[in-house]
Amino acid sequence: MSVDKDNVVKIAKLSKISFKDDEIEKFQEDLNQIIDWVDQLSEVNTETVSPTFSSFDNDKGMKKREDIINDGNYREDITVNAPNSEEGFFLVPKVID
Amino acid sequence: MKKLTELCLYDAREGLLNKDFTSKELVLDHIAVMESSRSLNAFITETPEIAIKSAENSDSRLNKGTNRDLEGIPIGVKDMFCTKGVLTTASSKMLSNFIPPYESTVTNNLWNEGAILLGKLNNDEFAMGSSNETSFYGPVINPWKGNNNEQNLVPGGSSGGSSASVAANISLGALGTDTGGSIRQPASFTGTVGLKPTYGRCSRWGIIAFASSLDQAGPITRNVRDNAILLKNMCSHDPKDTTSSSKKIPNFEESIGNSVKGLKVGIPNEFFQEGMSNEIIDIWDKGKEWLKKSGAEIIDISLPNTKYALPCYYIIAPAEASSNLARYDGVRFGHSVNSSDINEMYRATRSEGFGDEVKRRIMIGTYVLSSGYYDAYYLKAQKVRSLITEDYNKVFNSVDVILTPSTPNSAFGLNEKSDDPLSMYLNDIFTVPVNLAGLPAISVPAGLDSNGLPLGLQLIGKPFEEETIYSFAKVIEDSANFKNIENQWWVQ
Numbered sequence: 001m002s003v004d005k006d007n008v009v010k011i012a013k014l015s016k017i018s019f020k021d022d023e024i025e026k027f028q029e030d031l032n033q034i035i036d037w038v039d040q041l042s043e044v045n046t047e048t049v050s051p052t053f054s055s056f057d058n059d060k061g062m063k064k065r066e067d068i069i070n071d072g073n074y075r076e077d078i079t080v081n082a083p084n085s086e087e088g089f090f091l092v093p094k095v096i097d
Numbered sequence: 098m099k100k101l102t103e104l105c106l107y108d109a110r111e112g113l114l115n116k117d118f119t120s121k122e123l124v125l126d127h128i129a130v131m132e133s134s135r136s137l138n139a140f141i142t143e144t145p146e147i148a149i150k151s152a153e154n155s156d157s158r159l160n161k162g163t164n165r166d167l168e169g170i171p172i173g174v175k176d177m178f179c180t181k182g183v184l185t186t187a188s189s190k191m192l193s194n195f196i197p198p199y200e201s202t203v204t205n206n207l208w209n210e211g212a213i214l215l216g217k218l219n220n221d222e223f224a225m226g227s228s229n230e231t232s233f234y235g236p237v238i239n240p241w242k243g244n245n246n247e248q249n250l251v252p253g254g255s256s257g258g259s260s261a262s263v264a265a266n267i268s269l270g271a272l273g274t275d276t277g278g279s280i281r282q283p284a285s286f287t288g289t290v291g292l293k294p295t296y297g298r299c300s301r302w303g304i305i306a307f308a309s310s311l312d313q314a315g316p317i318t319r320n321v322r323d324n325a326i327l328l329k330n331m332c333s334h335d336p337k338d339t340t341s342s343s344k345k346i347p348n349f350e351e352s353i354g355n356s357v358k359g360l361k362v363g364i365p366n367e368f369f370q371e372g373m374s375n376e377i378i379d380i381w382d383k384g385k386e387w388l389k390k391s392g393a394e395i396i397d398i399s400l401p402n403t404k405y406a407l408p409c410y411y412i413i414a415p416a417e418a419s420s421n422l423a424r425y426d427g428v429r430f431g432h433s434v435n436s437s438d439i440n441e442m443y444r445a446t447r448s449e450g451f452g453d454e455v456k457r458r459i460m461i462g463t464y465v466l467s468s469g470y471y472d473a474y475y476l477k478a479q480k481v482r483s484l485i486t487e488d489y490n491k492v493f494n495s496v497d498v499i500l501t502p503s504t505p506n507s508a509f510g511l512n513e514k515s516d517d518p519l520s521m522y523l524n525d526i527f528t529v530p531v532n533l534a535g536l537p538a539i540s541v542p543a544g545l546d547s548n549g550l551p552l553g554l555q556l557i558g559k560p561f562e563e564e565t566i567y568s569f570a571k572v573i574e575d576s577a578n579f580k581n582i583e584n585q586w587w588v589q
Contacts, residue, residue: 003464015419015463016426016443017456030457031464033519038408038465041477044484051479052486054310055296055535056340063339077198081430090428093439 002039003031101126106170106269106323113159113169120159120169120213124152127171127215131267133588137238139258139267141176142184143216151213158211167330168211173268175259176217177224178204178314179303183214187305188232189222191425191432191450201303202335203272203314210330215268218258222452223422224279224307227524229257230515231454239287239508240265240582244549250508253283259317260287264582270318270327274304276311277410278528281540284317285503285553288542288579290324290570291317293528295560296535297342298328300335308417309340311410311532319581321541321570325349328563344561352564353571358392360565363496367403368527370505376546377502384500384543384554387576388569396496400488405481406530411522412465412478413533418455419462425450457518486534493559498569501527503540503553527555537563541570542579551579 003011008028012019019027075088084091101123104112112118128145148171155169179185179197186192200208208214221231228251229237237257239250241264252261256273260283263271273280275293284291292315299314306312316327329349335341364385369378385395427433427446434445451459465474492499505526514521531538537560540553554573558566 007464008460011460011464011467014467015456015459016440016447017451017459018444018448027457027460030518031460034411034457034461034522035464037519038412038474038478041405041408041412041481042473044402044405044477044481046477046480046484049480049483051476052483053479054340055486055533056310063336063343065336074198078429080198081195083427083433092428093437093442095439 002035003028102130102266104269105319106326107320109170109269110167114164116159120152120155121149123169124148124171124213127268131215134265134267136587136589137240137261137265138235139219139237139262139265140173140216141186141188141219141234141258144183144214147183148213148215155211155213165209165211167207167326169213170211170269171213171215172207172327173215173218173259173262173271174204175220175256175271175273177220177274177305178272179305180204180214180217183217185217185305186233187223188220188234189450189452189455190233193233193432195431197303199303202300202333202337203304203331206333207330212330218256218262218271220258221255222455223305223418224255224274224276225418225454225458226254227278227282227521228509228514229254230511231452233452236511237261238511238587240587241287241508241550242586246548249511250550251286251511253286253508255279256283256291256317260284260289260291263287263289263317263319265585265587270316270323272314272331273317274312274314275532276307277414277532278525280315280317281503281528281538281553281555282524284540286508286551288551288581289317289319290321290539290541291315292324292328292539292563292566293531293537294328294332294563295342295537297340298537298561298563299331300333300338300341302335302337306421308414309421310417311414321567321574322350322353324539325353325567342561347564349563349567352567355568356392357388357569357572359394360498361394361396361496362388362569363396363398363492363499365398365400365403365499365501367400368501370526373505377505377552380543380552380554381500381502384573387573388500390576391572398492398496398499400492400530402481402484402488403530406485406533407522407526409478409481409485410525410529410533411461412474413482415458415462416466416475417462419459419466422455422459454518482533485530489534489536497559497565499557501555501557503527503555507546507548507550507552531557536560537566539566539570541573541577543573543577544579
């Protein structure tokens with residue numbers, strides 16, 4: 001078992017997901033099965049290999065546009081799907097006491 | 098005359114131009130079939146009012162001669178594409194109330210060419226799955242059934258609603274997304290044609306993100322020509338997606354019927370899997386024979402890192418997903434659970450809003466990105482990704498396309514694999530390397546197995562050479578002479 005229960009609890013905390021005790025066990029089992037399986041990558045020699053983060057054809061590099069405002073003025077559209085909003089702001093529970 | 102829903106996209110377009118029927122007649126017939134085919138659960142949202150209104154507009158344009166390339170053609174759209182004013186859920190409880198205030202670039206391009214939205218199609222939750230069983234809205238049923246067998250089969254995934262709706266003649270074509278095989282595997286399972294374009298060919302703007310370095314939009318259709326027609330109208334250079342290509346967009350349809358004589362087809366050794374069924378090997382052999390007969394040269398090639406593609410994918414895709422899905426916090430849109438504590442609000446929202454497979458992938462992704470594991474898993478996988486890409490680059494110096502099976506098996510039964518995530522993941526074994534290397538690939542129906550179920554062949558091409566793929570795909574299509582399902586048992 002490469003991922004122990006404490007580790008699963010820690011990952012869940014980082015992921016902002018909560019699990020019931022019996023769910024933790026099931027996820028621990030699944031996670032271990034998957035992690036043990038992906039572990040086969042360790043047998044590949046990658047000492048001199050650099051990573052590929054995207055297969056986008058970077059011939060000319062990522063395109064950059066002028067840093068000028070080209071969008072905006074639809075606050076209503078943005079907050080219309082919010083569960084709680086007021087006067088164009090998103091409402092959240094109190095964060096700082 | 099054929100029923101209008103039995104026409105392919107190309108013939109429907111001809112019929113509209115010849116004034117054999119109106120777009121409204123075409124659309125009404127498709128709406129009737131959509132309604133009588135609800136037992137397949139292919140659609141999450143039907144949009145008949147939008148479709149009829151658009152059809153009236155198309156008819157007026159057809160009459161005035163101001164018609165556009167896809168004028169009056171009804172299609173279905175996977176529920177991963179944001180559609181302005183129309184519920185867009187990603188098949189998740191998390192977005193079960195989300196009405197986008199904007200339109201995705203790909204769908205916008207299609208509407209600008211006169212295509213018509215029939216409805217939003219079911220898929221695996223956030224496109225994570227290979228059977229369409231992880232959807233919050235329930236599984237989609239494959240229109241195909243095995244010989245003398247009543248068991249319901251999966252339509253593949255994640256674009257299961259797209260593949261099923263096209264196979265069942267509900268729509269003339271459908272949009273899918275493909276991160277690790279989500280267009281090609283369902284196309285293979287339903288006897289339809291599904292293409293994943295080169296990474297960057299279609300804009301990702303307005304598509305709900307799963308794994309951003311792998312996601313691509315693509316068409317699912319009943320034949321190769323229809324596929325090329327749809328793709329042409331989906332592509333554009335989009336300043337809103339910095340990974341969208343500015344390369345010229347060819348008229349893909351023109352490559353249909355081009356000779357493949359003298360072109361070279363690679364057969365990768367490493368795709369022969371231990372325990373691979375004879376039926377898959379047979380259909381692969383048939384494919385080789387067909388291409389050989391058309392004058393192509395068959396060459397054995399080696400892609401040595403193939404066996405690492407799947408584990409590599411199952412590090413990278415969940416890592417990107419865990420980051421992309423961090424936005425679902427219950428503050429700005431989507432499902433939300435009230436709490437006086439903000440962290441409790443996040444946790445409750447996400448625990449209720451996401452299904453198990455999505456949670457599993459977020460957990461894996463968070464794990465491989467977490468301090469102490471990043472180098473061993475995430476960075477390692479990105480290095481292996483370089484090796485896999487390099488394998489393909491090398492091989493494409495000597496061949497024009499690569500021919501493989503699309504899937505290791507035909508459609509499986511509902512609930513057959515849903516309890517075993519790893520066995521589900523293995524279904525993408527032939528499709529995943531293509532996404533890692535950013536290449537274009539198509540699945541074309543090639544025949545039926547002994548159980549009467551469709552099997553597809555996959556053609557993988559060089560970056561931005563979808564035209565070559567279409568030329569080869571047409572040869573396979575003509576040789577296979579595949580017939581769509583006839584017994585419409587699901588119609589009520």
